[in-house]
Amino acid sequence: MKKKFIPQNIISVLCGIASIFAFVIFWFIYTNGSTLGKMIPRPDVVIISLFKDIFNPIGQHTLLIHVCYSMYRVLVGYVIGSIVGIILGLAMGWSKVVEAIFSPLFRIIRPIPPIAWIPISIIWLGLGENAKIFLIFLASFSNVTLNAWTGAKNVDPKLIGASQMLGARKSQIFFTIVLPASIPQIFAGLQVALSSCWGTILAAEMVRSSEGLGWIIVTGGNNNDMKQILVGIVTIGIVGFILAVIMRKLEAVLCRWNKSGT
Amino acid sequence: MSVEQERNLIKCTHVYKSFQTPTGEHPVVNDFNLQAKENEFLVLFGPGQCGKTTLINLIAGLDNATSGAIEINGNKVKGPSPERGVVFQDISLFPWLTTMGNVEYGPKMAGMSKKSRREKAHHYINLVGLQGFENSFPSQLSGGMKQRVGIARAYCIEPRVMLMDEPFGALDAQTRYLMQEELQRIWQAEKRTIVFVTNNIEEALYLADRIIVLSNCPATVKKEYVIDLPRPRKYVSPEFLSLRKEITSIINKYVVSEAENE
Numbered sequence: 423m424k425k426k427f428i429p430q431n432i433i434s435v436l437c438g439i440a441s442i443f444a445f446v447i448f449w450f451i452y453t454n455g456s457t458l459g460k461m462i463p464r465p466d467v468v469i470i471s472l473f474k475d476i477f478n479p480i481g482q483h484t485l486l487i488h489v490c491y492s493m494y495r496v497l498v499g500y501v502i503g504s505i506v507g508i509i510l511g512l513a514m515g516w517s518k519v520v521e522a523i524f525s526p527l528f529r530i531i532r533p534i535p536p537i538a539w540i541p542i543s544i545i546w547l548g549l550g551e552n553a554k555i556f557l558i559f560l561a562s563f564s565n566v567t568l569n570a571w572t573g574a575k576n577v578d579p580k581l582i583g584a585s586q587m588l589g590a591r592k593s594q595i596f597f598t599i600v601l602p603a604s605i606p607q608i609f610a611g612l613q614v615a616l617s618s619c620w621g622t623i624l625a626a627e628m629v630r631s632s633e634g635l636g637w638i639i640v641t642g643g644n645n646n647d648m649k650q651i652l653v654g655i656v657t658i659g660i661v662g663f664i665l666a667v668i669m670r671k672l673e674a675v676l677c678r679w680n681k682s683g684t
Numbered sequence: 685m686s687v688e689q690e691r692n693l694i695k696c697t698h699v700y701k702s703f704q705t706p707t708g709e710h711p712v713v714n715d716f717n718l719q720a721k722e723n724e725f726l727v728l729f730g731p732g733q734c735g736k737t738t739l740i741n742l743i744a745g746l747d748n749a750t751s752g753a754i755e756i757n758g759n760k761v762k763g764p765s766p767e768r769g770v771v772f773q774d775i776s777l778f779p780w781l782t783t784m785g786n787v788e789y790g791p792k793m794a795g796m797s798k799k800s801r802r803e804k805a806h807h808y809i810n811l812v813g814l815q816g817f818e819n820s821f822p823s824q825l826s827g828g829m830k831q832r833v834g835i836a837r838a839y840c841i842e843p844r845v846m847l848m849d850e851p852f853g854a855l856d857a858q859t860r861y862l863m864q865e866e867l868q869r870i871w872q873a874e875k876r877t878i879v880f881v882t883n884n885i886e887e888a889l890y891l892a893d894r895i896i897v898l899s900n901c902p903a904t905v906k907k908e909y910v911i912d913l914p915r916p917r918k919y920v921s922p923e924f925l926s927l928r929k930e931i932t933s934i935i936n937k938y939v940v941s942e943a944e945n946e
Contacts, residue, residue, distance in 0.1 A: 583746050584776040588790035588841055589766035598789070602780040679780045679821040 461648065468652045475653055481641065483633055485653070489661060492623050492634040495551060499558025500619045504612060506559075507566030511608075514567075515574025516600055528567060536561040536622045540629050554626045561622040562615040569611025573604030606680050609673045616669060620662050635661075691757075693877050694720040694743065694845060699752035701738055702902075712738045714902035716752070720845075723875040727888040730898030736881040737773065739903060740849040743879065744770050756845060766790055769838030769876075771848040775830050777822040783809060783833050784818040790841035808836040811870055828859040835870065848880045852887065861919070864890050868916060885935070889928055890917050897935060907934070 446465045453459040475485040483491070514521040514528075536557050547553040577600050585599045627636025635654050642650030701713040712735040720726045730736055741747040743754055745763045754761045756768065777786050784802070787809055791801035809815060812832040822830055831851055838846060852860045864887055871878060871891075882888050888895050889911060897907040909931060913923055 578776070580772065580774065580776040581778060583764070584770070584772065584778070585789070585793075586746070586764035587744060587766070587768065587770045588793060588837070590789075590793045594793050598793070599778070602778075605780075677780075679823065 463649050463652065468649060468656060471649050472653045472656060480638055480650065480653075481633070485638075485657065488634055488638055489657060492627065492636070493661070495554045495626075495634070496558055496616075496619050496623050499555040499623075500562045500616060502555075503559040503562030503619075504566045504615065507563045507611070507615075508570045508608060511567040511570025511611075512574045512596075512601065512604065514571045515577075515604070516596055521571075525571075528564075532564040532568065536618070537625045540626060543626075544630060549630055554623065554631075557622050557626050558619045561618045562612075565615035565618055566608065566611045569607050569614075570604060573607030573611075574600050576607075577603040606673075606677050609669075609677060613666070613669050613673075616665055617662065620658075620665065624658065691722065692719040693722045693724075693757055694718065694879065695753075695755040696743070697753050697755075699739075699742060699749050699754060701735070701742060701747070701750050711902040713742070713749075714904045716904055718896065718905065720877055720879060722844075723877055725871060725878045725880065725891055725893045727892035727895045728879065728881045728898055729883070729885065729888045729895050730903060731883060731900050734898055734900040735903035736883075736898065737849050740770070740847050740879070740881055743845075744768055744847050746770075766794070766841040767843055768845045768847060769841055769843035771831070771834045771838050771846065771851045773849045773851065773853055775822075775834045775851075777830055777833055777837070779822050782819050782821055783814060783825070783836075786822070786833055787836045787840050789837065794841075805836075805840055808840045811839065811873060812836045813866065826859075827855050828863055831855065831863060832866070835867070839870075839874065839876075844877060846876045846878045848878060850881050850883070853882075860887070865916070867891065872915065885928060885932055886919065889913075889924060889931070890919065895931070 449462075449465045453462050453464045472485070477484060480488065510524065510528075514524055539557055539560055540553075543553040543556045547556055581599055581603065582595055585595050590598060623634070624636040624639070627634040628640045631637045635658055638654035638657075639651050642648070642654060696716055696718040699713055699716040700711070702709045702711040704710070716739065718726075728736055728739065738747065742749050743756075743761065745761045745765060745768065778789065781789065784805055788801045788805040791804055796804070806815075806818075809818060812835050814829065814832050814836065817825065817829065822833065825833065834851065852863050855863060868891060880888075880891060892909075892911050895909040895911060896905055897909070898904065899906045911927070913921075913927070917924060
């Protein structure tokens with residue numbers, strides 16, 4: 423069965439490469455020697471300066487160090503926010519009491535976009551890393567909580583009945599039925615949360631920071647340096663893409679049962 | 685031993701169950717009385733929506749009777765318990781567990797060591813003829829194979845009573861015959877008290893020691909037949925066919941008179 427899928431995979435990978443290539447060619451044609459080219463640098467110029475920036479510092483750090491700063495902030499906030507979110511969400515889905523206590527508060531906090539907290543986070547936590555990690559925490563927390571909550575709440579009651587008939591006690595039902603049954607839903611939340619975190623960190627770095635990808639874009643704008651802005655944007659895209667691929671692979675491993683027949 | 689065999693393992697006396705609906709109280713089971721002996725194969729036979737699943741849920745302890753008493757081995761049924769195994773109509777396998785994981789679930793919950801529960805699970809997987817599929821997920825199995833896993837899973841907790849709620853209802857005709865033969869073989873290999881619900885008279889005659897005919901909603905006992913054809917039975921033997929003809933004509937009479945009364 424596996425062999426049959428390989429040609430299709432190759433075709434879709436080739437299509438993906440072709441479409442990116444076509445986009446770059448259009449970009450090249452329209453910016454090469456035209457008036458538009460005076461405002462937007464050619465793709466080859468951007469790509470070359472992207473590679474140069476890996477060794478030459480932008481501001482105080484090279485590009486990779488900037489990426490590491492942004493990633494570090496995202497990962498710390500994301501991991502803490504996701505763990506808290508999974509625990510709170512599952513508890514809300516499992517226990518009516520926990521749900522009654524936390525759901526009104528959660529429903530009010532959830533629609534507030536994380537960037538709305540930027541001023542407060544700076545006042546509370548200062549200009550350092552803590553404020554940014556706090557924002558990322560909020561960005562991941564609300565998405566993950568919501569998904570873990572609905573996941574745990576919508577577990578098929580027949581599966582719970584089946585496990586009771588097989589002798590499972592209440593805590594066993596939670597760990598052997600509710601938790602695994604919620605994992606696909608939790609993963610969907612983790613994926614949305616990761617892209618939300620990635621967006622939030624850029625906004626936070628653009629507001630107040632001296633390093634990171636958001637800072638690259640903002641200083642590029644301040645210095646009217648289109649090349650630097652585009653290097654920042656392309657890097658954001660590439661890193662976001664890589665993160666999404668990692669999450670999908672992780673999901674494929676953890677939820678391999680969640681597929682209709684092979 | 686003979687005393688043990690003669691004792692009534694399941695005893696339902698004046699069981700009554702109703703559901704509250706917007707139009708008022710809706711009785712589903714009315715004055716239901718039943719006795720089942722140790723190792724007896726009892727078939728509850730009745731038309732479509734006559735409260736058979738409710739009866740199974742009541743005996744299983746997944747639902748409570750409005751009034752009346754259900755006793756298993758002299759103990760009142762208070763909730764689900766591994767002394768009663770259930771094979772559900774829609775199987776309700778745990779989709780994130782393999783065949784082995786599903787079958788060994790009950791012993792695992794009871795805290796049995798890995799080695800002995802694996803041994804036990806292997807025994808029942810072999811009994812239902814699924815050797816070689818231990819590591820398949822339910823989504824990779826056919827309908828008949830899933831139902832085999834369901835039977836092995838219920839058998840693996842070694843219950844005194846097996847409750848089967850139209851387990852073959854969703855299977856195609858060929859697989860259904862095959863599964864009936866398989867169930868008869870399994871039951872003869874490892875005797876249990878089985879309460880089997882069906883709306884198929886052929887299935888009832890093939891499997892039952894005793895057939896209880898139920899009236900349509902609310903379910904109550906209409907008639908009882910002791911089937912003493914030698915096993916393994918044949919669907920086309922003259923005795924089987926004449927018994928089938930006899931019971932079908934009597935049941936039809938009931939259905940007709942019931943329809944006239946309405």
